[in-house]
Amino acid sequence: MKDLIIVRGGGDIATGTIYKLVKSGFRVLILEIAHPSAIRRNVAFSEAVYEEKWQVEDMTCHLAHDIKEAEQIMKAGNPALMIDPNGEMIKQLHPIAVVDAILAKKNLGTTRDMAPITIALGPGFTAGEDVDVVIETMRGHRLGRIIKEGSAIPNTGIPGVIKGFGKERVIHSPAKGILRNICHITDMVSKGQLLAKIETPEGTIVDVAASMDGLLRGLIRDGYPVTKGFKIADIDPRAEEYDNCFTISDKARCIAGGVLEALLYLKNNLSDQQEELNVPICTHEKQKVETIYADYAATHITKPECVKDAVMNALALGNSGRGVNKSSLDAARKIYEVRTKVDQFFDGYGAEQVVFTSGITESLNTVIKGSLNHGDHVITTFMEHNSVLRPLYEMERQGVCLTITSPDVGDIKQAITKDTKMIVMTHASNVTGEMFDIQSVGKLCREKGILFVVDTAQSAGVIPISMKEDNIDILCFTGHKGLMGPQGIGGICIRKGVEIRPLKTGGTGILSFSKTQPGVLPQALEAGTLNGIGIVGLGAAIDFINTYGIDKIREQEMNLIEIFYKKFRRSKELKFTMKSN
Known part of the structure; x- marks a missing residue:
């Protein structure tokens, strides 16, 4: 289905944007007030409020x-209009974009969290x-430009000068009334000619005269x-503009081009964030419903292609450390x-201090x-995974104080x-995604001579x-989550001088x-055949992260979080437990 765009406002400038978006293949829903006040009504879709179409x-x-x-209506390729001054349809329909084209010279309630993409005119x-x-x-050299920071040029209230006429071109109501x-529209008028009358609440009639030919x-x-002073x-002044009373103006078309450019730019950014972070679409066969894996x-x-290739190539590897043949070497x-890559990735203490596990x-x-003994005291937090808590409970039963x-x-x-003896924490x-201050805890541990395990x-x-x-003595990691490597591979990075049974x-x-396990790392903690396939895949994943940039990955994750939050923050079915930041 085509992407839905909601446009707030249906005046002549908004109509230029609506026309452009529909012609560009988007579904467009216009939201209007119950009594729109377009002046150039011939070219304003807001007239559908009064005329049905x-x-x-x-x-x-x-x-x-x-x-x-x-x-x-939209399925048939036409723009639809609904009377919805407060934008309630935005919450129900979840459009990909909201365009505020009310042109009120102030914000009447559009917010950035209404849709993944929000654009405003003027x-x-x-x-x-x-x-x-x-x-x-x-109007001018900047007309239709996309502004990514800051605001549009303030409105002066004076229309553009045409043939020497400026403020005379616009007529305002001399009184309040009907x-x-x-x-x-399209009549040729002379200066002083009667254009309309105002029936005031007091029962008097006030004439509205043409200000120019x-x-x-x-x-x-x-x-x-109308109210007094209402446009x-x-x-x-150009009689030759008659035909243009029935066509979208050059100004409206220029602004529409800016909207389309901005929309495609922002839409591509959203797509890139999904593709570059390998956000997969999963189809549930029984339900036939597509969902985004999160x-x-x-x-x-999903894994980077380089990881898949590395894993496939590693299937031909020999058994490391089990011979002097070429495959083993x-x-x-x-x-x-890969040990070296892991060590450098975590700013560790040498490749030999990296131990691979399942x-x-x-x-x-x-x-x-392998570190705690009867009588030792260990501290952990209530935010830990069972991979921390259950081993600690087991050690508690063996006389460790927890x-x-x-x-x-x-x-x-x-x-x-x-x-x-030890502080171990995530x-x-x-569950919540909350980050914890390991640097401060690490500094505390180093000052107290306590092992810090993260x-x-x-x-x-x-x-x-x-x-x-971060003053980490022992860092435990897995390869198949944020590192984007294969399952079945993880490891331990150990500071020199730290001993583990x-x-x-x-x-x-x-x-x-x-008769005993060798006392040197990494062999001391690596009994049996290593998962060479997983290790090589992990190395390729680290290469990918280093090339792509961990900061860029984090930035895009935060962008996706913001998009999700903006889309669902008003949902009555979801409750957000995260902090305000």
């Missing part, structure tokens, strides 16, 4: 009385705050209630290369069970005792992490006659 050039706008009728809006972009409406037209280009509908008509806290289900070299659950079990507190550095500091919650399952690949700057023992390819 209104044709401008080769396009007909139809008044719709409900959403179903509006959809039928002064009264600030790009980046009220809407995404503003389109310049002042307008009774005598002349009609020329073509009556616009005139508000007969019977319209009711305009005169063009469960990245569980796993990144090639595998060992590739695995060492995932972060094994990593955390290895660290917790304290669970909030992730606030002040609360953690208060929980420290003379027996505290960098980001897998679970980076939700942050690795999305947030830059430095073991050195092996969780499992077995073959390592070195010291084969030793």
